[in-house]
Amino acid sequence: MRPSLVLTSKLVNCVSKARRPHYHYFPNLHSALSNLRTLFTMPTQHFDALVLGSGQSGTPLASHLKSLGQSTCLVERAHIAGCCVNEGCTPTKTMVASGRVAYLARRAGEYGIHSGNGEVRVDMKRVRERKRDIVTSFRGGSEKRLEGAGVRVIMGEARFTSEKEVLVTSNSGDGKEQIVSADSIYINVGCRPSRPQLPGLEDVEQERVLDSTSIQELGDVPEHLVVIGGGFIGLEFGQLFRRLGAKVTVVHRGPRLGGREEDPELVDCLADILREDGVEILFNVSGTKLEKTSDEKLPIRIAVETGTKGALDIHASHILLATGRVPNTDTLGLDKAGIKTTPSGHIVASPTLETNVPGVFVLGDVKGGPAFTHVSYDDFRIVRDNLTLNSSKTEGAVKTTEQRAPFIPSVVYTDPQFAHIGPKLGALPKGKKYITYSMPGSWIARGLETDETRGMLKVVIDSDTDKIVSFSAISVEGGELMAVVQMAMVGGLKWQVLRDAVWAHPSWSESLNNLWGGERKEITVS
Incomplete structure (x- = not known):
């Protein structure tokens, strides 16, 4: 036990031996002293570095x-490898792959392929099993990496008791607690799905109220899935379960998909595609109320007000709450450490990812900003490179989050x-002139050959420099196509370089020859 704790422990023992009658002057004193005595006699470990959370x-x-x-300890309260591997990217994209196979199976006849009676049957339990197997494999890789590195891993819930000290409660069910302190602490605890306050939400069967984690554990395809929220997480699940055989309705409070900064042309294109797949989308929805009914198949009634269709009653078997995510900071005891947070609970970070408390850093979604796995991993690289710079005492540029800001890609x-990569249309500087080029997916030879022509490409050019400001692709392999343009943006190339390059035929990237012959507009952001 450290000297400061020994001294405080002795003080607690001395005071607690005072005559019990004095306690009536301070009714909470006895319990407080009891808690302090427990705190100062529990196991204590000190490390050079403490990492809270095992995300990317x-x-x-x-x-x-x-x-x-450095002697290093990592505390994780749920699963090693964090949200991406366990509840986010890995499992959802595994399920999306199953949905695409179902989609192609139904379209097989269009390609001249026929099997049996043409009926597509979805085995939801097998879809779930495949997802679980891949998650287990990915998680196991992270566990082996930590074990091989010799990192001390503690599975439990951490709560700050001071700037450089946390109380860890074991999650094994035995309730054991221990104190862990460190010279440096790195917070990577992530976020979780939010739960909106909707009238009647607590009255319906809770096993039918899903979030982005629990929906992945369904063993049967829902009869009618209602997605509350028109954000991109909800859209991924909405299209997925429509392809697996569910009726799907998306209710969104805004006038179009996504946020206010999205390009209307792009999100309207995506909405048309989802409708073509059979996903119903309701915009300008307000006054959402839920009620339990006696219908065995559709036991949830959802009353909504819409901007175009007036009052509607929707009968659902399941509800997906896709209304955003909240940071996992409410149980961290950040006030005990004096760590500052935003009104939404995200931890405030400097450009080098240090909090207002020296030696305490924050990485990943919990600091706010773009909540992507690749951003979280780059946070690690920023901290790693700056640590190396400091330890070697060599000259070099300090890495910051500001350097990557224009080049953060996203894929729905x-x-x-x-x-998409670059600022959204609504986030571009006001009053500046730009040039846009756009073209439909039907202009891409590879799309015609594979019968995958839905979507469009769009690029925004700085009219003064001819450099690419942003690029969007709604395309089967939009993420891979975007990566080509991303390299041009990072390298500061002018758009003419992409136009004049020799791309392999027939490839998706060949579209970068044709894009500049599409619709051209001169715009000024107002």
Whole structure:
């Protein structure tokens, strides 16, 4: 036990031996002293570095810190490898792949392929099993990496008790607690699905109220899935379950998909594709109320007000709450450490990812901003490179989050994918002039050959420099196509370089020859 704790522990013991009658002057004193005595006598460990959370920053960072010779501890409350591997990217894209196979199977006749009676049967339990197997494999890789690096892993819930100290409660069910302190602490605890306050939500069968995690564990295809929220997570699941055989309705409070900064032309194109797949989308929805009914198949009635269709009653078997995510900071005890947060609960970070408390850093979704796995991993690289710079005491540029800001890509894994890099249209500087080029997917030879022509490409050019400001692709392999343009943007190339390059035929990237012959517009953002 550290000297400061020994001294405080002795003080607690002395005070607690005072005559019990004095306690009536301070009614909470006895319980407080009891808690303090427990705190100061429980196991205590000190490390050079403590990592809270094993997401896409935490796992590689813990291994790296250990490789530098630092004694390193990682605390994880749920699953090693974080949200992406366990509840996010990996499992959802695995399920999206199953949905695409079902979609292609129904279209097989269009390609001249026929099998049996042409009926497509979805085995939801097998879809789930395949997803679980891949998640287990990915998670196992992260576990082996930490074990091989010699990182001390504690499975439990961490709560700050001071700036450089946390109380960890074991999640094994035995309730054991221990104190872990460190010279440096790195917070990578991520976010979780939010739960909106909707009238009647608590009155319906809760096993039918789903979020982006629980929906992945369904063993049967829902009869009618109502997605509350027209964000991109909800759209991925909406299209997926429509392809698996469910009736799907998306209710969205805004006038179009996505947020206010989205390009209307792009999100309207995506909405048309989803409708073509049979997903019903209701816009300008307000006054959502839920009610339990006696219908065995559709036991949830959802009353909504819409901007175009007036009042509607929707009868659903299941509801997916896709209304955003909240940071996992409410149980961290950040106030005990004096760590500042935003009104939404995200931890405030400097450009080098240090909090207002020296030696305490924050990485990943919990700091706010773009909530992507690739951003979280880059957070690790920023911290890693700056640590190396400091430890070697060599000259070099400090890495910051500001350097990557214009070049963060995103991909919505609908089918076709919606990929984007650069500022959204509504976020471009006001009053500046730009040139846009756009073309439909039917102009891409590869799309015609594979009968995958739905979607469009669009690029925004700085009219003063001829450099690419942003690029969007609604295309089957939109993410891969976007990566080509991303390299041009990172390299500061002018758009003419892409136009004049020799691309392989027939490839998706060949569209970058044709894009500049599409519709051209001169715009000024107002």
